[in-house]
Amino acid sequence: MTYLFNQPSAFAAELIEGFVAANADKVRQVRGGVVRSTRSKAGTVAIVVGGGSGHYPAFAGLVGQGLAHGAAMGNLFASPSAQQIYNVAVAANNGGGVLLGFGNYAGDVLHFGQACERLRADGIPCELLPVTDDISSASVSEIEKRRGVAGDLAVFKVASAAAEAGHNLAEVFRLAQHANQRTRSFGVAFSGCTLPGATHPLFEVEKGHMALGMGIHGEPGIKDTLVPRADVLAEIFVDNLLSELPAGVAAAKGQRVAAILNGLGSVKYEELFVVYRRVAQLLASAGVTVVEPEVGEFVTSFNMAGASLTLMWLDDTLETLWHAPANAPAYRKGSVIVAEALSPAEREEPVQETLPEASAVSQQSAQRVLLLLEAMAQQIQSSAEELGRIDAVAGDGDHGIGMERGVLGAVAKAREVAARGAGAGTLLCRAADAWADQAGGTSGALWGVALTAIGTALGDQQEPDASRVATGVRHAREGIMHFGKAQPGDKTMVDVLVPFSDHLSQAVAQGASLSDAWQQAATVAHDAAQATAQLLPKMGRARPLAEKSLGTPDAGAISLALIVNTVGSLLHDKTPV
Template sequence: MTRLFNRPSDFASELIEGFVAAYSDKVRQVPGGVVRNTRSKQGEVAVVIGGGSGHYPAFSGLVGQGLAHGAAMGNLFASPSARQVYSVSRAADNGGGVILSFGNYAGDVLHFGMAKERLNSEGIRCEVLPVTDDISSAPIEERHKRRGIAGDLTVFKTAAAAAEAGYDFDATLAVARRANERTRSLGVAFSGCTLPGASQPLFEVAANKMALGMGIHGEPGIEDCDIPTADELAERLVATLLEELPEGVESPRGQRVTVLLNGLGSVKYEELFVVYRRVAQLLGDAGVEVIEPEVGELVTSFDMAGLSLTLFWLDEELERLWHAPAATPAFRKGEITLAEPLEATELEIPDLDVVTPASSESRRAAGCVLSALEAAERVVLANVEKLGRIDAIAGDGDHGIGMERGVTAAVEKARELEARDAGAGTLLTRAADAWADRAGGTSGALWGVALGALGTAIGDEHAPDAKRVSEGVRRALEGIIHFGKASPGDKTMVDALIPFHETLEREVEGGAELAQAWRKAAEAAHRAAEESAHLVPKIGRARPLAEKSVGTPDPGAISLALIVAAVGEVISKGTPVTA
C-alpha cells in the first residue's frame, strides 16, 4: 500500500514538486507537467509524452536530452487534460512541430487529440501517436484498440532520438510509427495496487493466482491461472510473444531485438533477474540476438505486483536510434554532451488565465450559469455512490468520483470567474477546462468538450437566448461524437444526449420558451438513459466485460440525465436566459 502522503488530493501535485526539486538540472515544472531544463536546437521536433501520475518513471522520469522534451502529467491514473497537454506542448515547442505520444487509453486519446487540434489551429504542426504494444488487450486485426504499457519506452525513445538527430517532422513521425508497429508486450499481475489514502486496493487478483494480460490500471486480462515458477512464467511470455511477429519478420531466427523486462511496482529486481535469465536463454534458443536489454522498472503502477515482457524488433535504423545516448532522471544510455540550461525567459508559457471583456447582459447571465452549475454539483454529490456502483458492474467504478471531482472544480472556477466579472461564455468555457483538469479520464474530457462548446456558442456579447443555447447543445453533441468516437447504441452518454438535443431543438424551433423546451428534453434524456440498460457497450473500459453490463444503465448516460434535470429546475424557477 501507499504509506507516505499528506492529503491524498495533493499527492499528484506534491510528487511533481519533489521530482522537479530533485532533478532541477534536467527538468523544469510548467503548468500541466514538466519540460526539459536544457536548450534544444531551434527547429527540432518536440516529443511530448504523458499520462496519469502513478506510473513512474513514466512519464516525467523520461524527460531529458535524448528522450522526451516534455511530459503532461495527469492526476493519479487519470489522463492529463487537453489544457495541460497544450500548455506543456507550447513550452516544449522548438519551432519544428510537436509529436504527442502516450499509451492508448480512451481518456488520453481524447485529451491529447483535443490539444492537437488546438495546437494546429494556432499554426503549430502536431500529430498524435498512441502506443499499442499490449497484445493481450485486442486481437491483431484490431491492433488500434490495444493498450500501451512498457512498450511506450521504445516508441518515445525512437521518436526523440530521431528528433535529436535532426529528422524533420514527417521522418520523425514515420520512424516512431514503425517502432510502434514493431513493439509487442505481454504482462501479468499477482496483486493490485492501493492509491494514497485508500483502505482497499484499486483492483484485486485472487489469492495464489496470476492474471495474464491484466492492464496497469486493473483492466481485465485474458486468463487467470496458478502462479508459475520463474522459468515457467518466462517460457509462457516468450512463447506467446514469438507467436505474433511484426509485419516483415518471417521468422525469429536471425533477428535482433531489444528486450524490456519491466517490474510493475513491487516485484523486486532480484526476481526480475531470475526471470530474465530464462528469457535470455529462450530467445537465444530461438536464434534471436538481444541488443541492449533493459531490466527494471519502466512503467509501474504504484505497488502493483506484476511484470511485463516487451520485444522491440529492430531494423538497422531503429537499432541506431535505440543506441543513441540519452540522459533523463530515470533513463540513461551512452555518453551525452550536456546542453546549456534554459533561461526562464526562453520558455513560452501561454497565459491561460485572461478574462476577456464582456457585455453587462452577459455578466448578469454568468450568475445564472453559475446557479446551473451549482445545481449540477448538488445532484452529482447526492448520487456519487450510485454512479460508482453502476460503473463497477463492468467498468472500474470511478465514474461517480470522477464526476464529483469535475463538477466541484467547475463550480469553484465559475465562482472565481463571476467575481472577476466574466461573461457567461468565458465562465462556462473556463469551468469546462477546470472540470477536465480535475476529473481527468474519458468523462472529464467529454464534459469539458460539452461545456466548452456550449460556452463558445453563448459567448460574452449577448444574453443567451433559447436558440443560442440549443445551438450550443448541438455543438456539444458534435464535439463529443468527434472526440469520443461513440455512436448511438454504443452505451455511452451519447445515447442520452442525442434525444436531449433532438427534443430541445425541435421544441425551440417550434417556438417554445427555453424552460418548457428544456424540461421536455430532460425527460427524453431520462427515458433514454434508463433504456441504455438493454444495450451492450462497444467502446471504453466496459467493453471487455460487456455482457456483465446488460440490465444496468450506462453511468455516463445516467449522470447526464441527472444533471440536465437539475439544470432544468433552475431554468424553470428563474429562466437564466431570454426566451
C-alpha cells in the same frame, strides 16, 4: 497499501513538485506537467509524452536530453486534460512541430486529440502517436485497439532520438510509427494496487493466482492461472511474443531485438533478474540477438505486483536510434553532452490569463450560469457513490469520483473568472477546461467538449436565448460523437445526449421557451438513461465485460440525465441562463 501521503486529492500535485525539486537540473514544472530545464536545439521536433500519474518512471521520468522534451501529467490513473497537454506542448515547442506520444487509452486518445487540434489551429504542426504494444488487449485484426504499456519506452526512445538527430516532423512521425508497429509486449499481474487514502485495492487478483494480460489499470486479461516458477513465467513471456511476429519479420531466427523486462511496482529488481536470466536463454535458443536489454521499472502501476516483457524487432535504423544517448531522470544511456541550462527568466511561467471583454448583460448571465454549475455540483456530490456503484458493475467504479472532481473544479474556476468579469461564454469555456483538468479520463474529456461547445455558442456579448442554447447543445453532441466515436446504442452518454438534443431543438423550433423546452427534453433524457440498462456496451472499459452490465444503466448516461434535470428544475424556478 500506500503509506506516505498527505491529502489524497493533493498527491499528484505534490509528487510533481517533489520530482521537479529532485531533478531541477533536467526538468522544470509548467502548468500541466514538466518540460526540459535545459536548452534544446532550435527548429527541432519536440516529443511530448504523457498520461495519468501513478506509472513512474512514465511519464515525467523520461523527460531529458535524448528523450522526451515534455510530459503532460494527469491525476492518478487519469489522462491529463487537453489544456494540460496543450500547455506542456507550447512550453516544449522548439519550432519544428510537436509529436504527442501516449498509451492508447480512451481518455488519452480524446485529450491528446483535442490538444493536437488546438496546436494545429495555433499554427504549431502536430502529430499523434498512440502506442499499441500490448498483444493481449486486442487481436491482430484490431491491432489499432491495443493498449500501450512498457512498449512506450521503446517507441518514445526512437522518436526522441530521431528528433534529436534533426529529422523533420514527418520523418520523426514515420520512424515512431515504424517502431510502434515492430513493438510487442505481454504482461501479467499478481495483485492490484491501492491508491493514496483508499482502504481497498483498485482491482484485485485472486490470491495465489496470476492474471495473464491484465492491463496496468486493472483492465481484464486473457485468463487467470496459478503463479508459476520464474522460469515458467519467462517461457510464457517469450512464447507469447514469439507467436506474433510483426509485419516484415518472417522468422525470429537471425533477428535482433531490444528487450525490456518491466516491473509493475512491487516485483523487485532481484526477481526480475531471475526471470530475465531465463528470457535471455530462451531468446538465444530461438536465434534472437538481444541488443542493450533493459531490466527494471519503466511503466508501473503504482504498487501493483506484476511484470511484462517487451520486444522491439530492430532493423538498422531502429537499432541506431535505440543506441542513441539519453539523459533523463529515470533513464540514461550512452555518453550524453551536458546541455546548457535555461536562464531563470526562461523558466518563468506566463502571467495570469487574460479574459475577453464581455458585455454587462453577458456578465450578468455568467452569474446565473455559475448558479447552475453550483447546483450541478451539489447533485453530483450527492449521487457520486451511486454513480460509482453503477460504474463498478462492468467498469472500474471511478465514474462518480471523476464526475465529482470535474464539476468541483469547474465551479471553482467559474467563481474565479466570474469575479473577474467574465462573460457567460468565457465562464463556461474556462469551466470546461477545469472540468477536464480535474476529472481526467474519458468523461472529463467529453464534459470539457460539451461545456466548451455550449460556451462558444453563448458568447460574451448577447444575452443567451433558447435558440443559442439549443445550438450549443447540438454542437456539444456533435463534438462528443466526433471525439468519443460513440453512436446511439453503444451504451454511453450519447444514448442520452442525442434524444435530449433532438427534443430540445425541436421544442425551441416550435416556439417553446427555454425553460419549457429544456424540461421536456430532460424528461426524455431521464427515460433514455434508464433504457441503457437493456443495452450491451460497445465502447470503453466495460466492453470486455459487456454481459455483466446487462440490466444496469450506463453511469455516464445516468450522470448526464441527472445534470440536465437539475438544470431544468432551476430554469423552471426562474433562474434563466
